[in-house]
Amino acid sequence: MARLFILLALLNPLIAVAGDSGSQIAWTQDTIQKVKSGSAERGKNLAETCKPCHGLRGEGTNVEIKDGETLPAIPALAGQNPFYMFKQLRDYYNGDRLHESMSSIAKGISEEDAADLSIWFSSLALPIQEADNQDFKKAKTMVSQGDGKRILPPCFTCHGADGQGEKIDIPSLAGQRSDYFERTLMQYRSGERHNDIYSRMRLIAKQLTKAEIKDLAYYYQQLR
């Protein structure tokens, strides 16, 4: 028995690492099919309830001060990768991602609803966000080259040269609200958000400075 305990104790770190996949969603053929077979029409109807926060066309908002109250940034959903969005809704549902309002809202969203919503929002045109004349040199370097000294891979390797994301699971960043983008990376940095598979974004975000995160947020917001 003592040996068994020792063995379990030794295996514990491995089990802990194995358990930290960050999400319960695996991209099996069944799951992919589930998302692909989502109905945009049903999604459109379901999305009526999303409009008050995410906007009429899924454009989201930056941080706003209304009646003296600071309203948080809301992500743009239009043009988002449907597989990524499906995973986020299921992660909220499963408790792998937490948010004061989305966690409870997602409890009422079935798998089928999540697929329908994902397909609907992905079909909407990419939001056109305001662009300023900021110098994006540093952000562009990070996107195209990363930083070798800190072993930071370039953003484009996963998110694409135009921030378009990948087919499965890698979000589109182009046109995303800068305040939401910044908040998300800060949450990854602190570990508050932890539904990224095998900590891949947490590891990157921890290496980024606040200024770099801000630069990237503005850069991706103005991408089309």
Next chain:
Amino acid sequence: MVSPADRKLTIFHLWVAFAAFIVASFLGEYQVLERSGFIPALDSPTVYFASVSTHGVLMGFVLTTFFIMGFGYYTATTSLNTPIWNPKLAWYGFWISLTGTVMAAVPLLTGKASVLYTFYLPMQAHVAFYIGATLLVVGSWLWCAVMLVMFRQWKQANPKQPVPLAMFATTANALLWVWTSVGVALEVLFQAIPLALGWIDTVDAGLARTLFAWTLHPIVYFWLIPAYIAFYVFVPKQAGGYLFSDEIARAAFIVLAVFGLPIGFHHLYMDPAQTSSWKLLHGVGTLIVSLPTLVTGFTVIASLEIAGRLRGGTGLFGWIGSLPWTNPMVLSVILSLLMLILGGFGGVINASYAMNAMIHNTAWVPGHFHLIFAGTTVIMYFAIAYYLWPMLVKKPLFSNSLALVQLWTWFIGMGILTTPWHVLGLLGQPRRLSSMVYNTLLTLAWKPYELAMIFGGLIMLCSACLFIYNLVKTQLSPAPESFIQEIEYAEPIRPVAALPEYLNDFTLWNRVIAVLMAISFGIPILQFFFMDTYGSPGWGY
């Protein structure tokens, strides 16, 4: 006497091949420049990977396939002394392959097929790339059909007679190519195209890599055999001598065709999807294939020695100096063999499991295949072009001296390009990266080698331009009043009166290949259907 129609068929094929070659040469120089990071304005991973993919497809698939088809038609009609069988079919093959090339070029040039000219799913390209590649192969199958029918018809018309060596070797290559291309054809038809069209959501990457490995190595022998054909049937005559042994040459082609096929797993040594025992089997096969290369080296050098001594050379090495070094074919074979010795040595390292682990996925690998392919093989393509061009266009070669300069510069450029490439691999530089942004002492140590590679590539680019210039000038020069040059095939020093059937036919060897392929690939492929494996969604496009 070759008919104008058959000459036209050959010229069309060769021009497509060389057009692809010159475009790819410019891309190659851009790539060494971009990868070095010396010119920041060139830095663009997107453009780099589109360029690498296009360069690889043009050099590895378009130059080779069209050259081999064109050369094959000319070899068949001249060595058998008969017109091309079913020229309509041959032209269909040409147009199908050309359509496929254009179709694949569009996604390649627009960055929609930056998959490094491989078929390593789940890395995925636009469907047009896969359909285009398929058409290129389908067109080449028509060439195979023409070659196999001409071989069979000649044998029926000349029972018990030895098939001319040039045609025997060309048929070996056609047979090899039919077998070789089946692997990637299965992968593209049942995995890549359905995935790209969205008919399936996931693919079994292990199965895809296994099927690609089926094709991946023997394709190299498909490219190499025309060079070997020139070694055996042109070089001895051009050097002023005789072929050392016709029978040995046939045996070398048979061993290449038979044992070149079931050995692709040395490309999968580091893959988890196949067990060590299968890798060992393929590894042993790989080392067996070094035998025909050694035999070829021996036979060609022996043939050159015969020529050198007939030309008055004496002593242990005196015959070397008396060889006609100003003959492009002879110069090419000497330079080609020098590169083959070094490249072959590297190949044995790649084929050896433990040493392969050392250089796996490093810059060594592209260094090796450039030396063997662009060096050993392509320099013989040049030699063949210089030899055939005057006969094809019925005009003398524009400049023999320019041809010699071109061959020397190609050789020197190749040495300057690939030596540092190998060293970089040993220093741990990864391949398949567009830039090296990790500024450590190690990566800084790579810089001088990258600088050397830029110069090597530049010399090769100039050499490539010289080659095209010489051919264009030859073709556009005014036709002389009388110009007669006929193809001359080397005679063996001991004439071959009769041959055993196994050295004069492929029926037996075709069966041997079928058995060896079933043994080497049967279970490794079927296991993916026995076991529960999870597929992967597509990636990259």
